[in-house]
Amino acid sequence: MTIKDEIKKVRDNVYEIPGTYNKKMRASGRFYIADEYFDDLEEGAIEQIINIACLPGVQRYSIGLPDIHFGYGFPIGGVAAFSMRNGIVSPGGVGFDINCGVRLIKSNLTMDDIEGHIDELSEKLFKNIPSGVGSKGKIRLEEGEIDNVLDNGAEWAVENGYGWPEDLEVLEENGKMVDADSSIVSDKAKKRGIPQLGSLGSGNHFLEIQEVEEIFNEEVAEVFGLKKGMIVVMVHSGSRGCGHQVCSDYLRIMDKAYKKYKIQLDDRQLACAPLDSKEAQNYIQAMAAAANYAWANRQMMTHWIRETFEDVLGKSAKDMEMDIVYDVAHNIVKMENHKVYNREEDLLVHRKGATRAFGPGREEVPEKYRAVGQPVLIPGTMGTASYVLHGTEKAMEETFGSTAHGAGRILSRSKAKKDYDADEITKDLESKGIKIKATSKHVIEEEAPWAYKDVDSVVRVSDSTGIAKLVAKLKPIAVCKG
Amino acid sequence: MKSYEYFEATADIGFKAYGKDLNEAFENASMAMFNIITDTCDVEPKTEISFEIASEDYVSLLYDYLEELLFHHEVDFMLFSEFNVKIDENLNLKATIKGEGINWDKHERKTEIKAITFHKMEVVQTDGVKLRAIVDL
Numbered sequence A: 001m002t003i004k005d006e007i008k009k010v011r012d013n014v015y016e017i018p019g020t021y022n023k024k025m026r027a028s029g030r031f032y033i034a035d036e037y038f039d040d041l042e043e044g045a046i047e048q049i050i051n052i053a054c055l056p057g058v059q060r061y062s063i064g065l066p067d068i069h070f071g072y073g074f075p076i077g078g079v080a081a082f083s084m085r086n087g088i089v090s091p092g093g094v095g096f097d098i099n100c101g102v103r104l105i106k107s108n109l110t111m112d113d114i115e116g117h118i119d120e121l122s123e124k125l126f127k128n129i130p131s132g133v134g135s136k137g138k139i140r141l142e143e144g145e146i147d148n149v150l151d152n153g154a155e156w157a158v159e160n161g162y163g164w165p166e167d168l169e170v171l172e173e174n175g176k177m178v179d180a181d182s183s184i185v186s187d188k189a190k191k192r193g194i195p196q197l198g199s200l201g202s203g204n205h206f207l208e209i210q211e212v213e214e215i216f217n218e219e220v221a222e223v224f225g226l227k228k229g230m231i232v233v234m235v236h237s238g239s240r241g242c243g244h245q246v247c248s249d250y251l252r253i254m255d256k257a258y259k260k261y262k263i264q265l266d267d268r269q270l271a272c273a274p275l276d277s278k279e280a281q282n283y284i285q286a287m288a289a290a291a292n293y294a295w296a297n298r299q300m301m302t303h304w305i306r307e308t309f310e311d312v313l314g315k316s317a318k319d320m321e322m323d324i325v326y327d328v329a330h331n332i333v334k335m336e337n338h339k340v341y342n343r344e345e346d347l348l349v350h351r352k353g354a355t356r357a358f359g360p361g362r363e364e365v366p367e368k369y370r371a372v373g374q375p376v377l378i379p380g381t382m383g384t385a386s387y388v389l390h391g392t393e394k395a396m397e398e399t400f401g402s403t404a405h406g407a408g409r410i411l412s413r414s415k416a417k418k419d420y421d422a423d424e425i426t427k428d429l430e431s432k433g434i435k436i437k438a439t440s441k442h443v444i445e446e447e448a449p450w451a452y453k454d455v456d457s458v459v460r461v462s463d464s465t466g467i468a469k470l471v472a473k474l475k476p477i478a479v480c481k482g
Numbered sequence B: 001m002k003s004y005e006y007f008e009a010t011a012d013i014g015f016k017a018y019g020k021d022l023n024e025a026f027e028n029a030s031m032a033m034f035n036i037i038t039d040t041c042d043v044e045p046k047t048e049i050s051f052e053i054a055s056e057d058y059v060s061l062l063y064d065y066l067e068e069l070l071f072h073h074e075v076d077f078m079l080f081s082e083f084n085v086k087i088d089e090n091l092n093l094k095a096t097i098k099g100e101g102i103n104w105d106k107h108e109r110k111t112e113i114k115a116i117t118f119h120k121m122e123v124v125q126t127d128g129v130k131l132r133a134i135v136d137l
Helices: A035-040 A043-053 A111-128 A145-159 A165-170 A187-196 A218-224 A240-260 A278-313 A393-398 A413-419 A422-431 A441-446 A455-465 B022-037 B058-075
Strands: A008-011 A014-017 A028-032 A061-069 A076-083 A101-105 A206-215 A231-237 A324-329 A331-340 A343-352 A375-378 A386-390 A435-438 A469-481 B004-009 B012-019 B047-054 B078-087 B092-101 B122-125 B129-136
Touching: A014 A043, A028 A043, A028 A455, A043 A061, A043 A076, A061 A455, A101 A278, A101 A375, A111 A206, A111 A231, A111 A278, A111 A435, A111 A469, A145 A165, A145 A187, A145 A278, A165 A324, A187 A240, A187 A278, A187 B058, A218 A386, A218 A469, A231 A278, A231 A469, A240 A278, A240 B058, A278 A324, A278 A331, A324 A375, A331 A393, A375 A455, A386 A455, A413 A441, A413 B004, A413 B012, A422 A435, A422 A441, A435 A441, A455 A469, B004 B022, B012 B022, B022 B058, B022 B078, B022 B092, B022 B122, B022 B129, B047 B058, B058 B078, B058 B092, B058 B122, B058 B129
Parallel strands: A028 A061, A435 A469
Antiparallel strands: A008 A014, A014 A028, A061 A076, A076 A343, A101 A231, A101 A324, A206 A231, A206 A469, A331 A343, A375 A386, A386 A469, B004 B012, B012 B129, B047 B092, B078 B092, B122 B129
């Protein structure tokens, strides 16, 4: 008998590990995964879903989303919610790149407007937005200014001339978590954050010019301001060294805390602390500060993207209607109200490699989208499509208002490097009409599209299970990679 | 005997480092780490940085040490190619590391390391020392 024999199919693409699987489980496990991928599902990731279902105060289901894969302690592509009364918080449930997320900027441009300028646009975007290992942002923060970034997020950026005040209305949390407290963030995290503010990062992070290739839901697309043939820009980036350091700091703190509070763990990387402890409260405030850093970072990049388009196309960003569609976090922990067995409860929701997918009516969703549910942005990998979906009532009922966040790696980087050649990948993409700019050949090989799960399938499962519904497909035109 | 070697971890990369004692194994782990970021052959040991750390056990010491290296790489904007580590029996570590400022025209640009993980991290002291670590990319 393997674990998989114990898993029951609930309906198409939805599976359950009963809470009776082992005595320590306090909730059941749930997977939203393509039926055809079930056999390939890593046992390690299943074990992680079970481990999380054993944590104090866990509610209803420990959830694996269509892009789930093995992570450190918590899987990537997972959601877990804990009671505010007897639950815990765990930095491993958020991950190293706090508020790694995705932003989508629209325009009134079409392919005809940019056709002769694609090379120049990608060259200049690549130049104006620093990326790659060992890259510094272009700005120098004044002494102490990092605290304002951490406390105020995208609001700081707008106040300092990066973008428009109305941008803030269409960011998750309005780009500023009010719980943030910069005084809790270590000097080390601040020092790593200062030089990197306003930089994209590397690895799977990217900046991409895309074209809306297909609309699946005209009505919702109209509400989101999207239409077929529209040129859009997607940014995938996070909190850089600042967030990585906050996570590392608190992994060490929680490693001591869980022993102190006598929490039984099957894996040290699930290190956590009871919500009413000092350690937990400090982590939540520091995490919020790092999340704000990421929103400020994406806001600054938005400004430079607009400037670059203005420079190349000779029109103002306002004239080109380069408004933000939305900005989502996919590594974050937040207090939210959810229905648990017909009772409204305040819960602490951990999303690691998961996108919030709040359905219609939620007050957290910007007013102009509230009737249809929030925009859900799911980035593809280099050279593959990205998608816009909308949040649903089903997600509220089943997944604490969450859905998948991307493709999910299946091949290791070294295997990808061995199997693929940067020049061939570049040529292959160019033959499909996709331009690529990268800081090194290594990143092109490591990020080869075939090293990832098929994003189309991930999105299809989200859609067919109802934990987000398809709105639009975005096709890449030019990619900048760190 | 090899001083270090890499192994695969789905989204990331792991390494094992060896040495006749803790000091040498930690030094080799440093080389393994910086050869993920760049090719250390091109990094001249021009500038020296010294630091001290203390931890509660050997695994935590390895974690804290590698974190400290990453911190200096990012904050001082440097690459390193020479490492001198002294660990005493009370888990105090003194390190002197040498390298130079990053110059991507000269140094090969490989992969950014986001963080050190505790995943499968190991310090084994039998017949020499063997270390294992996985870094988040």
